[in-house]
Amino acid sequence: MKISKKIAEHYKWGNDCDGWYLMKRQDLSIIHEHMPPHTSEVRHYHEWARQFFFVLKGEATIEIDGKVIQLEEQEGVEVPPRVPHQMMNVSDEPVEFLVISQPTSKGDRILAEATSGVDNT
Template sequence: MKISKANAEHYIWGAVCDGWHLVKSDGLSVIHERMPAGAAETRHYHERARQLFFVLTGTAELEMDGETVVLGPQEGCEVPPGIPHQMKNTSEAEVEFLVISNPLTRGDRIEV
């Protein structure tokens, strides 16, 4: 079945950000997310899940364990389990990115 933002399960997080579940299974999660200018997620880590943040459009900052990586279009960064991290949009424009997680992060998120 063909999947896109138009037909994927949608949710709102952080009051202003959007997420679309492109793949949602126990072993794999692929989410297309939109984060407006100035938005950020809560700093956290996962005990089991390994994640890849991959920017589609715009520019984002991914803080991992005290180090900040700036990600532009078509750039990504892997976050291993147990590493505190936070995705931020400090730019003037919205950013869209993919979050690919293995396994699913449900029940695996610890806020710090």
């Protein structure tokens, strides 16, 4: 079955961020997310889910286990299970990206303490 943001299940998160479930299964989820400028996810990790973040538009910053990585359009990074991470948009432009999780990260998120030097707002 064909899927698009127009018909995908939508949800709001964080400070006016959006997500669309392109695939929502127990063994795999694919979410298209949109973050306005100067927004961020809370630092967390997943006990079981392995995730891959891939930037479609804009620039994203992701902190993974204390290391800050800049992702530009058409770049991605993997986050293994049990590794603390935080996606951020520190730019003045919106960012859109895919989050691919295997298995689904739903119900698998555990909050992690902030690292020094990383804005956790």
